[in-house]
Amino acid sequence: MNVSIVKCNDYSTMKNAIKQSLDLIGGLGRIIKPNDRVLLKVNLLMAKKPEQAVTTHPSVVKAIIQLVKEKDGIPFVGDSAGGAGLTDKAFEVSCIKKVAEEENAELLNFERTGTYRIKGLNIAKPLLDSDVIISLPKLKTHTFTFFTGAVKNFFGGIPGKQKSELHSKYPKLNDFSNMILDIYSAVKPKLGIMDGVLGMEGDGPSNGEVVKSNVILSSFDCVSLDYVSSALIGYNPMGIATTRLAYERKLGETESIEIVGEKIENVKIDFRKPVSEDAKENVVPFVDKEKCAQCLTCVSICPVNAINIINDDITFNRTKCIRCYCCSELCPEGAIRLVKV
Numbered sequence: 368m369n370v371s372i373v374k375c376n377d378y379s380t381m382k383n384a385i386k387q388s389l390d391l392i393g394g395l396g397r398i399i400k401p402n403d404r405v406l407l408k409v410n411l412l413m414a415k416k417p418e419q420a421v422t423t424h425p426s427v428v429k430a431i432i433q434l435v436k437e438k439d440g441i442p443f444v445g446d447s448a449g450g451a452g453l454t455d456k457a458f459e460v461s462c463i464k465k466v467a468e469e470e471n472a473e474l475l476n477f478e479r480t481g482t483y484r485i486k487g488l489n490i491a492k493p494l495l496d497s498d499v500i501i502s503l504p505k506l507k508t509h510t511f512t513f514f515t516g517a518v519k520n521f522f523g524g525i526p527g528k529q530k531s532e533l534h535s536k537y538p539k540l541n542d543f544s545n546m547i548l549d550i551y552s553a554v555k556p557k558l559g560i561m562d563g564v565l566g567m568e569g570d571g572p573s574n575g576e577v578v579k580s581n582v583i584l585s586s587f588d589c590v591s592l593d594y595v596s597s598a599l600i601g602y603n604p605m606g607i608a609t610t611r612l613a614y615e616r617k618l619g620e621t622e623s624i625e626i627v628g629e630k631i632e633n634v635k636i637d638f639r640k641p642v643s644e645d646a647k648e649n650v651v652p653f654v655d656k657e658k659c660a661q662c663l664t665c666v667s668i669c670p671v672n673a674i675n676i677i678n679d680d681i682t683f684n685r686t687k688c689i690r691c692y693c694c695s696e697l698c699p700e701g702a703i704r705l706v707k708v
């Protein structure tokens with residue numbers, strides 16, 4: 368399976384970079400026929416601006432909408448953010464709504480599109496009703512899964528609060544990753560394009576530091592794309608649970624990958640890894656009281672009700688806490704840090 372790497376250090380040249388990256392693997396024409404409904408599954412997560420490198424950059428979304436239209440496909444843009452009722456604001460703040468409107472592409476909030484129940488999971492209908500699904504992840508580390516890529520991106524297919532319920536049901540990384548792969552194998556995406564122009568290192572997917580990683584990667588196999596993307600930022604690719612388990616379940620290619628375009632050694636950049644990477648059981652959330660705006664998002668998002676307000680302070684029940692780090696990930700103020708104890 369081919370994975371293309373193209374250097375790109377500026378979002379203003381995005382369409383050329385993505386076109387080049389797709390041409391290297393055979394072009395969009397391989398997967399899109401006229402009038403196909405093409406769903407662009409962005410990485411929305413939460414309401415963050417494009418330059419904060421949490422969400423798929425709007426220039427990437429705009430470029431792909433235009434390229435889909437050039438193949439006479441009908442593009443849609445869809446996702447659900449991390450918590451309940453947060454998706455509309457996230458579409459707006461990330462500027463994905465703006466580019467979708469400019470390009471007349473329908474925006475699908477998975478919190479309102481309804482779901483199909485597959486393998487005990489409620490998966491947003493558009494992910495199963497579209498002719499072509501394209502995953503548009505952001506190149507980031509992740510405190511719980513260590514790397515968030517084209518496969519993990521489909522967790523957004525589970526609307527709103529149900530995501531945190533799944534964290535509670537599958538607290539162990541391998542079980543959680545197998546659940547992600549159940550979604551992935553139901554959705555069957557045909558293409559993944561990694562937005563790695565601005566990436567995120569450290570305590571991603573939302574509390575890390577922005578890195579200018581200057582790459583776009585594409586593959587018709589999202590598992591291959593994750594394999595190469597995680598290697599590019601300094602991981603052992605088979606150390607990423609979704610990739611290793613996808614290999615075991617024969618859901619994608621990890622052995623016969625050919626990199627086309629730029630050589631990986633020319634663009635490799637070792638991202639700083641999350642604090643939780645070594646000893647997760649010893650890494651716990653802490654609130655920076657100065658930053659906390661008492662919005663209570665963390666209280667509502669915690670899948671095991673381990674967060675309470677005592678004497679006006681956010682407090683954690685360390686016994687109940689399952690170290691999913693959803694509170695830290697979705698705190699809009701970045702007020703919850705992860706620390707080793």
Ligand code: SF4
Nearest residue numbers: 659660662663665698
């Ligand atoms: S989500 Fe963040 S800002 Fe909101 S209450 Fe919790 S710690 Fe404070």
Ligand code: SF4
Nearest residue numbers: 669688689691692694
């Ligand atoms: S306190 Fe935070 S890390 Fe612990 S279970 Fe709740 S959301 Fe997850």
